[in-house]
Amino acid sequence: MAKTAAKIxxxxxxxxxxxxxxxxxxxxxxxxGAMAAGLDFFGGYxxxxxTEVAEHLATRLPAVGGKYVQMEDExxxxxxxxxxxxxxxxxxxxxxxxxxxxxxxNIGLAAMMxxxxxxxxxxxxxxxxxxxxxVGQADILQARWGSHGDYGVVAYCPxxxxxxFELTIDAFNAADRYRVPVFILMDEVVGHMAERVVIPDAxxxxxxxxxxxxxxxxxxxxxxxxxxxxxxPPMAHAGEGYKVHMTGLTHDERGYPHLTADTHNQLINRxxxxxxxxxxxxIDYEERHVDDAETVVIAYGCTARSARAAVDYARxxxxxxxxxxxxxxxxxxxxxxxxxxxxGSVQRFIVPEVNLxxxxxxxxxxxxxxxxxxxxxxxxxxTPKAILEVIKS
Amino acid sequence: MNTQTDSSFSVVHPIDHLMRADRLxxxxxxxxxxxxxxxxxxxxxxxxxxxxxxxxxxxxxxxxGRAAGYVNVDSYHTTHGRALPFALGIAVYNPxxxxxxISGDGDLMAIGGNHFIHAARRNANLNVxxxxxxNYGMTGGQVGPTTPVGAKGTTAPQGSVEHPFNLPHLAKAxxxxxxxxxxVLHVRQFTDAVLRAMNxxxxxxxxxxxxxxxxxxxxxxxxxxxxxxxxxxQRCRIENGAQDLEPLDIDIVDHxxxxxxxxxxxxxxxxFLA
Numbered sequence: 001m002a003k004t005a006a007k008i009x010x011x012x013x014x015x016x017x018x019x020x021x022x023x024x025x026x027x028x029x030x031x032x033g034a035m036a037a038g039l040d041f042f043g044g045y046x047x048x049x050x051t052e053v054a055e056h057l058a059t060r061l062p063a064v065g066g067k068y069v070q071m072e073d074e075x076x077x078x079x080x081x082x083x084x085x086x087x088x089x090x091x092x093x094x095x096x097x098x099x100x101x102x103x104x105x106n107i108g109l110a111a112m113m114x115x116x117x118x119x120x121x122x123x124x125x126x127x128x129x130x131x132x133x134x135v136g137q138a139d140i141l142q143a144r145w146g147s148h149g150d151y152g153v154v155a156y157c158p159x160x161x162x163x164x165f166e167l168t169i170d171a172f173n174a175a176d177r178y179r180v181p182v183f184i185l186m187d188e189v190v191g192h193m194a195e196r197v198v199i200p201d202a203x204x205x206x207x208x209x210x211x212x213x214x215x216x217x218x219x220x221x222x223x224x225x226x227x228x229x230x231x232x233p234p235m236a237h238a239g240e241g242y243k244v245h246m247t248g249l250t251h252d253e254r255g256y257p258h259l260t261a262d263t264h265n266q267l268i269n270r271x272x273x274x275x276x277x278x279x280x281x282x283i284d285y286e287e288r289h290v291d292d293a294e295t296v297v298i299a300y301g302c303t304a305r306s307a308r309a310a311v312d313y314a315r316x317x318x319x320x321x322x323x324x325x326x327x328x329x330x331x332x333x334x335x336x337x338x339x340x341x342x343x344g345s346v347q348r349f350i351v352p353e354v355n356l357x358x359x360x361x362x363x364x365x366x367x368x369x370x371x372x373x374x375x376x377x378x379x380x381x382x383t384p385k386a387i388l389e390v391i392k393s
Numbered sequence: 394m395n396t397q398t399d400s401s402f403s404v405v406h407p408i409d410h411l412m413r414a415d416r417l418x419x420x421x422x423x424x425x426x427x428x429x430x431x432x433x434x435x436x437x438x439x440x441x442x443x444x445x446x447x448x449x450x451x452x453x454x455x456x457x458g459r460a461a462g463y464v465n466v467d468s469y470h471t472t473h474g475r476a477l478p479f480a481l482g483i484a485v486y487n488p489x490x491x492x493x494x495i496s497g498d499g500d501l502m503a504i505g506g507n508h509f510i511h512a513a514r515r516n517a518n519l520n521v522x523x524x525x526x527x528n529y530g531m532t533g534g535q536v537g538p539t540t541p542v543g544a545k546g547t548t549a550p551q552g553s554v555e556h557p558f559n560l561p562h563l564a565k566a567x568x569x570x571x572x573x574x575x576x577v578l579h580v581r582q583f584t585d586a587v588l589r590a591m592n593x594x595x596x597x598x599x600x601x602x603x604x605x606x607x608x609x610x611x612x613x614x615x616x617x618x619x620x621x622x623x624x625x626x627q628r629c630r631i632e633n634g635a636q637d638l639e640p641l642d643i644d645i646v647d648h649x650x651x652x653x654x655x656x657x658x659x660x661x662x663x664x665f666l667a
Contacts, residue, residue: 041486043478067485067666072511076478079471079508083451083482086469087490091482109472217446238467238483239490241446245413245462247470256416257462257470 016064017202024197026190027052029161030094030120032197033168035060036205040089043069043080045099048132049188050122053094074099078106078119085115086246088237090172092118097126097139101146107181108147109248111271114225114233116175116210120168120184122191123301125354125378135188136378137301138355143183144330150268152275154282155183155330157300161195167327173208174282178274179232185329187354189302189381210235217241223253225267231274279331286325289315290340293322294347295391298337298363300326302381303352310387320345321391329359334366341367348372350390352382411435411445413465420459424610424618426577426603430524431460433580434495437587438466441491448591449492451480453505456531456605457497457524474504477512477519484518485666491591493520499529499537502558506538513567513596518667520590520597523560526605527645534608541644545612560600562638565658570595572658574641576602578625579654586656595664602645602652613646628652634659 017036024032031053034042042061044054054070061068067084071077074095081091095103100121110117123139125131143155154174156167168184175182211234215222224244227233233253236242245255250267252258275282288311290296295314299307304325314321324340326333340346349367351360352374360373374382374390412435421427438445445466452461454473461468471479476494484492494501501509501523512519528546529535536546536553539560543552564572571593575583583601590597604610604621615621628648633655635641641653 041482043482069481069485069666071478072507075475076481076508076511079475079478080482080485082471083469083479084486085482086467087449087483087487089482089486091486106472106475109475113469238449238469239447239487240467243446243465243467245468245470247462248472249470254415256413 014063015202017199017205019199019201022197022199023194024161025052025194026158026161026164026186026192027122028056029164029197030168030184030186030191031056031060032199033165034092034118034172035064036165036199036202037169037172038090038207039066039092039172041067041081041084041091042093043071043077043084043091044093044095045071045074045077047096047099049124049191050094050096050120052191053120053122074102075106078103078117081117082106082110082113082115085117086238090176094120094122096122096124097136098129100139100142104146108149108151110181111147111151111153112248113246114179114235116179118168118171118175118182118184120186123185123187131379133188134379135302135354135381137187137303137353138358138378139185140329140355140358143185150272152272153181153183153330154178154275154328155185156327157185157329158190158327159301159304159325160190161193161197163327164190165197165199169205170284173206176210177208177232178278179235180275185301187301212236213242224255225251226253227270230278231270275331282328282331283333283336284327285333285336286327288323290322290324292320292345294320294345295350296322296324296340296346297350297352297387297391298324298326298359299352300329300359303354306382306384307352307387309384310391313384313388314391319391332362334362337363338366341369350374350387352387354378354381408435408439411438411465413463416463419463421456422607424604424606425456426526426605426618427457427460427524429577429580430495430522430601430603431463433584434460434493434522434587435464436584437591440588441591443491447490449483449490451476451483451492451494453496453500455497455500455529457495458500460495474500474508476500477505477508477521480519481512481517488518488667491520492518493522493591495522495524498523498525498527498539498560502560503538510563510567513564513569513598515665516568516570516595516662517665518594518596520587521599522587523598523600524603525560525600526603526609528605528609530605530608534612541646544646546609557642559638559642561598561641561657564598565638568596568662569598569658570660570662570664571597573598573656574600574602574654576625576629576652576654577604578622578629589656589659594667595662602643615646624648625652629654631655633657
């Protein structure tokens with residue numbers, strides 16, 4: 001007689017949104033952000049230091065009727081979340097550097113097919129296996145450029161468990177709004193740090209829906225890749241009767257392969273432009289004391305926590321110093337930095353990072369002013385004192 | 394000749410609505426077996442009886458991977474090797490959909506081999522049609538995971554030195570609920586097997602042998618597409634319900650060898666989140 005799988009009794013359904021004040025791990029706060037955002041499908045493969053995201057969702061998601069699948073590898077994880085998304089799911093995976101690398105090819109597929117997905121990459125010291133349990137911030141450029149070809153993405157960079165919660169919600173909304181792969185670039189310190197997390201009432205959770213076809217299936221023709229003015233096409237889901245065809249090949253507005261240079265050029269420019277032209281609506285940052293600052297520290301993730309302390313110490317010593325903390329690394333807030341430069345007071349930038357100068361390069365691209373790095377290849381984050389020394393130098 | 398349409402004669406073929414006629418002409422070579430597979434597949438959808446709006450086709454990359462592009466259902470042409478996990482995401486999220494993966498031996502068994510064994514192990518609710526033409530046809534005839542020992546390809550000009558997979562044996566061992574092997578000669582049996590797969594919960598695997606005269610046949614003395622189909626007729630032996638799949642290796646270039654086809658496995662086993 002054939003064996004049957006053990007009956008799994010899920011825990012009693014609980015609320016999607018656990019409103020209240022919590023003392024919560026960054027990884028768990030990210031998972032709760034996904035829950036609050038309406039996560040339907042999680043496909044993942046455990047990897048340090050993101051495993052707590054998966055473990056948390058393995059309990060939470062099935063309890064509210066969502067689907068949790070532990071895949072055979074990260075190649076499978078990302079393919080599964082893209083598949084679930086084409087069927088209408090808000091879908092998500094959690095990984096770290098080695099897994100993120102394995103996902104790169106299908107990140108390009110999601111970009112090309114314009115399938116909303118959210119990936120949290122809890123960054124550890126890299127490359128290769130690196131320091132699996134220790135902090136890194138060296139996947140910044142991989143998130144932007146990791147898959148072959150040109151395409152647009154959105155990437156958030158939380159600095160606290162509270163932001164892990166909030167920016168994960170923003171990530172789901174941006175993915176659905178712009179039909180792009182969206183990343184949450186956490187780092188090991190933020191992911192493994194427990195802090196106060198305030199979760200609001202369910203009706204206070206911002207929600208942006210996917211744009212959906214306005215035509216009835218089977219009655220009028222639906223062009224799955226005919227964009228609106230905002231360059232984003234409405235999305236029909238599998239099983240709705242629109243009979244869409246989607247491919248990673250260069251395609252026309254019908255979704256059919258159209259392998260010409262002109263079609264390719266037009267399509268890829270739109271994929272870039274839908275993020276570039278909508279960037280003012282996507283970009284998010286925090287500023288501290290920048291108005292008269294001569295020295296502006298630009299920092300993100302765990303590094304921004306030390307940078308904030310360093311800037312405050314410097315101010316108390318009378319130094320005109322400020323902090324710009326991008327919450328969205330991609331699209332990069334270049335326009336904001338240019339405006340700061342044009343005001344005239346800024347004389348230099350300091351960019352502390354747990355990598356050897358990845359975001360510094362972006363700033364160097366837009367200014368002739370000195371851009372000073374404070375870099376460590378990974379395993380530890382800069383202290384406020386180390387940043388303060390650079391400010392005073 | 395009167396070319397006007399006779400109103401008493403229907404010009405609509407019964408499967409027209411399941412084909413994307415606006416994609417014709419197709420890219421496949423003369424003598425290729427993939428067209429026959431697509432034809433049988435859409436016949437099965439037509440006979441399936443379930444709303445075709447609720448049927449989804451997913452392909453990987455390669456000639457067989459282009460199948461999704463010609464069928465008029467929700468269809469997704471994914472990346473090389475990843476059709477199965479992509480399809481799993483659809484099937485798990487929405488268990489009301491029936492999902493069929495059509496892809497080639499290289500896509501499903503080489504670059505996608507890990508996903509294959511794990512989808513079968515889980516007994517994911519998927520129908521998988523593996524078009525086996527014993528080589529990478531689209532890229533010009535390189536050897537792959539089903540190429541017989543000694544058969545020639547552009548990357549094994551002296552003949553392949555690797556042992557190939559026996560796909561039904563692999564599928565059964567990995568846990569598939571339904572396992573069959575047919576050829577494009579056996580259109581009725583193959584169509585019936587696809588229908589059985591659609592009506593069955595769990596991981597259903599059908600290998601279908603198909604000629605690739607352009608890339609494989611001409612290098613390996615198999616002649617034109619029609620010659621290979623005639624060879625199937627001479628060499629195939631039907632053994633439905635065969636228990637021991639281990640000896641059912643195929644050496645397509647050995648004209649003396651018998652090719653065992655049939656519906657081999659049909660068991661009940663809890664399907665994954667179906």
